[in-house]
Amino acid sequence: MDFAIFLKILVAAVAAGTPFVYAALGELVTEKSGVLNLGVEGMMLVGAITGFIAMAKTGSLLLAVACGMAAGALMAAIFGVLTLTLMANQVASGLALTIFGVGLSAFLGLNYTSIALPGIAKLHIPLLSDIPVLGKLLFSYDILVYGSLALFFLVSWFLYKTRAGLILRGIGEAPKSAHALGYNVIGIRYLAVLFGGAMAGLGGVYLSVAYTPVWVQGMVAGRGWVSLALVVFATWRPLRVLFGAYLFGAITIAQFHIQGLGIDIPSQLLSMLPYLATIIVLVIISRDLTAIRLNSPASLGITYHPENQ
Amino acid sequence: MNTTPRLELQGMTKIYPSVIANDSIDLRIYPGEIHAVLGENGAGKSTLMKAIYGVVKPDRGRILWNGKPVVIQNPAHARKLGIGMVFQHFSLFETLTVTENIALAMDDSPRLEPLAERIRTVSADYGLPLDPERLVHSLSVGLRQRVEILRCLLQEPKLLIMDEPTSVLTPQAVRTMFDTLRRLAAEGCSILYISHKLDEIMELCHNATIIRGGRVTGYAKPAEESAAGLARMMIGKELPVCSQKRPQISGKTSLTVNNLSTKSADPFGTDLREISFSVSEGEIVGMAGISGNGQQELLYCLSGERLVDDENVITMYDVPVGRLNPDQRRNLGLGFVPEERLGRGAVPGMSLTENTILTAHRHGMVKNGLLRFRRAAEFTRRCITGFSVKCGSIEDPITSLSGGNMQKYITGREILQQPKLLIVSQPTWGVDIGAANVIRQAMIDLRNNGSAVLVVSEELDELFEICDRLIVIAQGRVSPSLQVRETNKEEVGLWMSGMFPGGPKEKTAHSPQEPGSHVC
Numbered sequence: 001m002d003f004a005i006f007l008k009i010l011v012a013a014v015a016a017g018t019p020f021v022y023a024a025l026g027e028l029v030t031e032k033s034g035v036l037n038l039g040v041e042g043m044m045l046v047g048a049i050t051g052f053i054a055m056a057k058t059g060s061l062l063l064a065v066a067c068g069m070a071a072g073a074l075m076a077a078i079f080g081v082l083t084l085t086l087m088a089n090q091v092a093s094g095l096a097l098t099i100f101g102v103g104l105s106a107f108l109g110l111n112y113t114s115i116a117l118p119g120i121a122k123l124h125i126p127l128l129s130d131i132p133v134l135g136k137l138l139f140s141y142d143i144l145v146y147g148s149l150a151l152f153f154l155v156s157w158f159l160y161k162t163r164a165g166l167i168l169r170g171i172g173e174a175p176k177s178a179h180a181l182g183y184n185v186i187g188i189r190y191l192a193v194l195f196g197g198a199m200a201g202l203g204g205v206y207l208s209v210a211y212t213p214v215w216v217q218g219m220v221a222g223r224g225w226v227s228l229a230l231v232v233f234a235t236w237r238p239l240r241v242l243f244g245a246y247l248f249g250a251i252t253i254a255q256f257h258i259q260g261l262g263i264d265i266p267s268q269l270l271s272m273l274p275y276l277a278t279i280i281v282l283v284i285i286s287r288d289l290t291a292i293r294l295n296s297p298a299s300l301g302i303t304y305h306p307e308n309q
Numbered sequence: 310m311n312t313t314p315r316l317e318l319q320g321m322t323k324i325y326p327s328v329i330a331n332d333s334i335d336l337r338i339y340p341g342e343i344h345a346v347l348g349e350n351g352a353g354k355s356t357l358m359k360a361i362y363g364v365v366k367p368d369r370g371r372i373l374w375n376g377k378p379v380v381i382q383n384p385a386h387a388r389k390l391g392i393g394m395v396f397q398h399f400s401l402f403e404t405l406t407v408t409e410n411i412a413l414a415m416d417d418s419p420r421l422e423p424l425a426e427r428i429r430t431v432s433a434d435y436g437l438p439l440d441p442e443r444l445v446h447s448l449s450v451g452l453r454q455r456v457e458i459l460r461c462l463l464q465e466p467k468l469l470i471m472d473e474p475t476s477v478l479t480p481q482a483v484r485t486m487f488d489t490l491r492r493l494a495a496e497g498c499s500i501l502y503i504s505h506k507l508d509e510i511m512e513l514c515h516n517a518t519i520i521r522g523g524r525v526t527g528y529a530k531p532a533e534e535s536a537a538g539l540a541r542m543m544i545g546k547e548l549p550v551c552s553q554k555r556p557q558i559s560g561k562t563s564l565t566v567n568n569l570s571t572k573s574a575d576p577f578g579t580d581l582r583e584i585s586f587s588v589s590e591g592e593i594v595g596m597a598g599i600s601g602n603g604q605q606e607l608l609y610c611l612s613g614e615r616l617v618d619d620e621n622v623i624t625m626y627d628v629p630v631g632r633l634n635p636d637q638r639r640n641l642g643l644g645f646v647p648e649e650r651l652g653r654g655a656v657p658g659m660s661l662t663e664n665t666i667l668t669a670h671r672h673g674m675v676k677n678g679l680l681r682f683r684r685a686a687e688f689t690r691r692c693i694t695g696f697s698v699k700c701g702s703i704e705d706p707i708t709s710l711s712g713g714n715m716q717k718y719i720t721g722r723e724i725l726q727q728p729k730l731l732i733v734s735q736p737t738w739g740v741d742i743g744a745a746n747v748i749r750q751a752m753i754d755l756r757n758n759g760s761a762v763l764v765v766s767e768e769l770d771e772l773f774e775i776c777d778r779l780i781v782i783a784q785g786r787v788s789p790s791l792q793v794r795e796t797n798k799e800e801v802g803l804w805m806s807g808m809f810p811g812g813p814k815e816k817t818a819h820s821p822q823e824p825g826s827h828v829c
Contacts, residue, residue, distance in 0.1 A: 166412065173405065181384055
C-alpha cells in the first residue's frame with residue numbers, strides 16, 4: 001500500500017472515529033457517576049435528526065450543534081427522571097430509551113429523507129495546513145473534529161484535576177459515603193446524565209451534518225452501542241476511549257480499501273473486523289484486574305436509594 | 310467545667326415506618342467531656358448520632374448547640390458548626406487516595422499538595438502516622454479508621470462523634486486511639502462515644518447515657534458503676550453467662566488444612582499463604598484476626614464455594630475434600646455459616662421454611678423427590694423458638710427479619726442440624742447480648758456433644774469466652790495455635806498485627822519465652 005493511501009486512511013479514520021469520541025466520552029462521564037445509560041444509540045439518533053433539521057432550515061452549524069445537544073440532553077433527562085427520581089431499573093430504562101429514540105428520530109425525519117446538505121467546510125489554517133504530510137494529517141479537519149479533541153482534554157482535566165471531578169468519581173465509587181459527607185448524589189448524577197446525553201446528541205449531529213450529510217433512517221447504525229462498549233473495554237479511561245475510537249475508525253476505513261482492492265474475502269467478514277479488532281485490542285491492553293477495579297465505578301448501574309429522611 | 314453544654318438534645322424523636330428508633334431522648338455533653346452513648350445493637354444509638362450529624366432528620370425534638378437552638382440541615386452544616394463524625398461503616402472511597410478522601414470531606418476546596426503536607430504533620434502530631442499518597446483500598450482496616458479520624462481532626466471539631474470505633478481494632482490499636490481521644494478532650498473537644506463494650510466505656514468515658522429500645526434508661530458515671538450495673542441498664546436484665554463444661558476431647562481430627570495457598574479472586578483481596586491447622590472433635594477453635602486478612606478467602610475454600618487445586622490440602626474426617634462442592638461437603642457432616650447473611654446464608658426472596666429446606670433437607674424433608682413441608686415447618690419452628698428469632702410467621706420472606714434476627718435464624722438452622730463439623734463466621738455479629746449468649750451456648754453444647762467447631766470472629770471477648778484453642782490470621786498467614794487458658798488478649802492482639810512465629814512481621818515479635826506465650 002503506498003504512502004498516500006495510508007495517509008488518506010489515517011485522515012479518514014479520525015473523521016470516522018469522531019462520533020465515537022463524543023458519545024463515548026459523554027457516556028464515560030455518566031458512568032463515572034455510577035449511572036449506566038444504555039440509551040446512547042437512541043440519544044445519538046434524536047440528536048442527529050434534530051441537528052439535521054436545524055441545519056436544513058437555517059444553515060447555521062452553531063444552531064445545529066445547539067439543537068442536537070439539547071435534544072440529546074432532553075432524551076437523557078427522560079432517562080434521569082425514570083432512573084434517578086423514580087428509581088427505575090437503569091438497564092431496562094436505557095434499552096427503552098434507545099427503542100424510543102429509534103422511533104422518534106424516524107418520525108421526526110419523515111420529511112427529510114434523501115435531502116442532502118452541503119456538509120461543513122474543513123478548517124484551513126494558514127501555514128499549518130500547508131505543511132506537506134503533517135499538515136494533511138493534523139490540520140485538515142472540520143471544526144467538530146477539533147471540538148471532539150477539545151472535549152477529550154476537557155474531560156480528562158475535569159475528572160482528574162478538578163474538585164468537581166473528584167466528587168463525581170467519589171459518587172460513582174461509593175454513593176452512600178458521598179451522601180454521608182453531604183453531597184447531593186442524585187443532583188450530581190442528573191448533571192452527569194445530562195452531559196452524557198448532550199454529547200451523544202453532538203455525536204449524532206456530527207454524523208448527519210458533517211460525516212455523511214444526509215438523513216437516513218437509523219443512520220447511527222450501532223455506533224451508540226459501540227460507544228458503550230468502548231467505555232467498558234477502555235476501562236473508563238479517557239485516553240483509551242480516544243485510542244479505541246480512532247482504532248475503530250481506522251479499521252473501518254481500512255476494510256473499505258481492502259474491499260476496493262478486490263482481495264477475495266467475503267465483505268461480511270471484513271465488516272465484522274472493526275468490532276472484533278477494537279474489542280480484542282482493548283481487552284488485551286486493559287486486562288490488569290487491579291487497574292480495572294481502580295477505574296471502574298463500583299456503583300455502576302445500581303439504583304441509589306437515599307437514606308430515609 | 311463550663312456551665313453551657315456544648316450540645317444538648319431535648320426530646321429527640323425519630324419514627325420509622327415499622328419502629329420508633331428514638332423516643333424523646335435527652336442528652337447533654339459539655340466541652341472537654343467524653344460522653345458514652347451505651348446501648349445494644351438496634352437500640353437507636355446510630356440513628357441518634359445521624360440526627361446530630363444531619364444525615365437523618367428527626368421528627369420531633371430540639372438540638373441546642375452552645376446553648377442556642379439549631380436545625381442541622383445536612384452534614385456540611387454540621388461540619389460548619391464544628392461537628393465531626395467517624396462512621397461505624399466507613400464512609401471512604403476505596404479507589405481514591407488518602408488525600409483525595411480527606412479533600413472530599415473538606416468544605417473549602419483545598420489544593421491537594423498542601424493538604425497532603427498537612428495530613429502528614431497532623432497525623433504525626435497525634436501519633437497516627439499515615440501516608441497521604443496511598444490508595445485507601447490498600448490500607449488495613451485500622452489505617453482506614455485513621456483516615457476517618459484525621460478527616461475529622463483536620464476540621465478542628467468541637468464535637469467528635471465516634472460510632473463503635475473499636476470493633477475493628479486490635480487491643481494495641483485501641484490503646485493508641487484512647488490516647489488520641491483523651492488528648493483531644495484535654496484540648497476542649499467534646500467526644501460522643503458510642504459503644505456496647507462496657508469495659509471500654511468504664512475506662513474512657515466521664516459520663517454515659519444509656520439507651521434501650523429507643524428510650525433513655527439511665528444516666529451514669531461509668532467509672533463509679535460496675536459492669537453488671539451498666540449491663541442491667543443496657544439490656545434490662547442481668548448479664549447472662551455461658552455455662553462452660555469441660556468436655557472429654559476424643560482427639561479424632563475433623564478438619565485439617567495442610568499447606569493451603571491460593572491467589573485471591575478479588576484484586577483487592579488477600580492471598581492465602583501456606584495455611585495449616587486442624588480442628589478436632591470436642592473442641593472449639595477460634596480464628597482471631599482483623600477482617601480483610603484472608604478470612605473471607607479461607608472460608609470460601611473451606612465451604613467448597615471455591616475449590617482448591619489439590620484435593621488433599623483440605624480433609625474432613627480423613628476424606629480429601631478440596632475438590633468437593635459445598636453440597637458434597639455438607640453430606641460429610643459440615644455445617645457452615647458465612648459472614649454474608651443474604652445471598653450466601655439465605656436466599657432473600659424465600660420464606661424461612663424454604664430457606665430451612667435449602668440446607669436442612671438432609672433431615673427427612675425430602676421423600677421420593679418431593680418436599681415434606683410439614684417437617685420443614687416443624688424444624689423452622691424449633692429454630693425460631695430455640696434461638697428466639699423474632700418474626701411474623703415462618704412463611705414470611707427472610708428479608709422481613711432484622712439483621713440480628715436473620716443471623717440468629719441462620720446460625721440456629723445450622724446448629725440444629727447437629728453437624729459433625731461447624732464452621733461459623735462472625736456468629737453473633739449484630740446480635741443483641743441476650744441472643745448472642747444463646748448462640749454461644751448452643752455452640753458450646755454442640756462441642757460437648759462431640760462436634761468440632763471453628764469460629765472466625767473479630768470479637769476477642771467472644772473468642773476468649775467460648776474457645777478452647779485460638780489461631781490467628783494475619784495477611785493471609787495463620788499462626789500456630791494457642792491454648793486459650795494460657796494466653797491473653799494482649800498477646801493475641803500482637804499476633805493479629807502479624808507478629809507471630811512464621812507471621813508476616815515475625816521479626817518484630819517479642820520472644821516466645823515471655824510469660825503468657827505458650828505455643829502449642
